[in-house]
Amino acid sequence: MSYIDQIDLQRVPRHIAVIMDGNGRWAKGKGKLRVFGHHNGVLSVRDVVEAAGDLGVEYLTLYTFSAENWNRPKLEVTAIMELLISTLNKEIAKLMKNNVRLNAIGDLDKLPGKCHRELEAAIEKTSVNTGLTLTLALSYSSREEIVHAAKELVAKVQSGELQLEDINEQMFEDNLYTSGMPNPELLIRTSGEYRISNYLLWQIAYAELYFTQKLWPDFRREDLFEAILDYQKRERRFGKTSEQVN
Numbered sequence: 001m002s003y004i005d006q007i008d009l010q011r012v013p014r015h016i017a018v019i020m021d022g023n024g025r026w027a028k029g030k031g032k033l034r035v036f037g038h039h040n041g042v043l044s045v046r047d048v049v050e051a052a053g054d055l056g057v058e059y060l061t062l063y064t065f066s067a068e069n070w071n072r073p074k075l076e077v078t079a080i081m082e083l084l085i086s087t088l089n090k091e092i093a094k095l096m097k098n099n100v101r102l103n104a105i106g107d108l109d110k111l112p113g114k115c116h117r118e119l120e121a122a123i124e125k126t127s128v129n130t131g132l133t134l135t136l137a138l139s140y141s142s143r144e145e146i147v148h149a150a151k152e153l154v155a156k157v158q159s160g161e162l163q164l165e166d167i168n169e170q171m172f173e174d175n176l177y178t179s180g181m182p183n184p185e186l187l188i189r190t191s192g193e194y195r196i197s198n199y200l201l202w203q204i205a206y207a208e209l210y211f212t213q214k215l216w217p218d219f220r221r222e223d224l225f226e227a228i229l230d231y232q233k234r235e236r237r238f239g240k241t242s243e244q245v246n
């Protein structure tokens, strides 16, 4: 029986976050430049977005470019930004056809002007869609996001709009870039690395973590189904005992 036939469609995670890792190593293994890996990584993005939509996943959040990634060689950074633009242009019709709503989180002002503009235009165009919300984390740092939220709250306290005693977890969450989204139930990282790398630190407090040896350009819909099946076999206790949960 294939993986998809074993998935309980009533218990598919609402939100799946992915750390797409291993593009460089994949390319190197083939004797190619790192950029070749990123280009092939886009094919995995396409497959996984479609598969997530087919399963009724509501939110898919992809770690596309971290704040730390700006420190990579200039040539690679430029190539990724250009790839982002060309991918948006190529895929926008498909996003519309598949009812996908595009979204982005991160310090987007740091993106090159053309990239930022095209991204905003694609987000605007797909805002009418009601299916999967595809969020690209771009120039993203979770610690930066948390500091940003703290500053927002302090500003509200200073202006008298908010009382210090009234600040709670929900209010803090409402000031993160992911405001309005449910927290991910499942976080997938490819390429055999066991790290979180400054990704959605607040939001994954209770997420199930799934690590696979597969490099991102090799990760396809079957691999997503396998990760979801693994998630469905786990017991999510949220600090309670097994007996309480069952």
Ligand code: FPP
Pocket: 020, 021, 022, 023, 024, 025, 026, 034, 038, 039, 041, 042, 045, 062, 063, 064, 065, 066, 069, 080, 083, 084, 087, 088, 136, 191
């Ligand atoms: C991690 O692999 C991948 C990235 C930093 C870039 C991810 C970008 C894409 C998949 C392409 C663009 C995506 C969209 C949505 C248009 P790595 O380079 O860190 O690999 P390594 O660890 O093997 O060096």
